[in-house]
Amino acid sequence: MMTKIYNLDLANNYFSGTISSTIGNLGCLLFLFLFDNYLSGSIPNEVGKLHSLHTIQLLGNNLSGSIPSSIGNLVYFESILLFGNKLSGSIPFAIGNLTKLNKLSLFSNKLFRKIPIEMN
Numbered sequence: 007m008m009t010k011i012y013n014l015d016l017a018n019n020y021f022s023g024t025i026s027s028t029i030g031n032l033g034c035l036l037f038l039f040l041f042d043n044y045l046s047g048s049i050p051n052e053v054g055k056l057h058s059l060h061t062i063q064l065l066g067n068n069l070s071g072s073i074p075s076s077i078g079n080l081v082y083f084e085s086i087l088l089f090g091n092k093l094s095g096s097i098p099f100a101i102g103n104l105t106k107l108n109k110l111s112l113f114s115n116k117l118f119r120k121i122p123i124e125m126n
Contacts, residue, residue: 015039018065022046025069032057041087042066049093054079065111066090085109092116104126 012030022044029038030052039062045067053062054076061084069091077083078100085108095118101107 010034013037013039013054017041019043025050025064027052029053032056036060038062038064040064040067045069047071048111049077051076053077053080055081056099058082061085063087067068067069069093072103073098075100080104081106083107084091087111089113089115115124 012034014035014037015034017039018041020043021040024047025040025045027050029050031053033055036057036058038056041063042065045064046069048071049064049069051074053074055077059080060082061124063085066088066092069088070093073088073093075098077086078098081103083104086109089111092115093112097112101110
């Protein structure tokens with residue numbers, strides 16, 4: 007029998023290394039808390055497979071690269087906290103798919119080149 011994980015809280019544990027692409031196998035995950043560790047590398051595209059995810063908190067790490075466009079697949083996203091990393095690049099236009107998003111925090115990264123704004 008496969009165990010379903012709904013809440014993964016590994017914050018404040020001094021973990022180092024990268025976020026594995028196997029994170030995408032946790033399809034039932036609702037909350038992902040990996041903040042205040044020493045994680046590096048990029049946010050894997052496989053995060054876009056976490057279709058049930060409501061909250062992701064990766065703040066206070068050493069993550070770099072850009073935010074993957076696959077994040078736009080996460081239509082239940084309510085909160086994304088990525089501040090205090092080394093992220094750069096453009097914020098993907100797919101972030102506009104996140105209609106339930108009420109908190110997006112990206113400060114204290116490298117200055118993002120483009121912020122997608124829809125003009126009406």
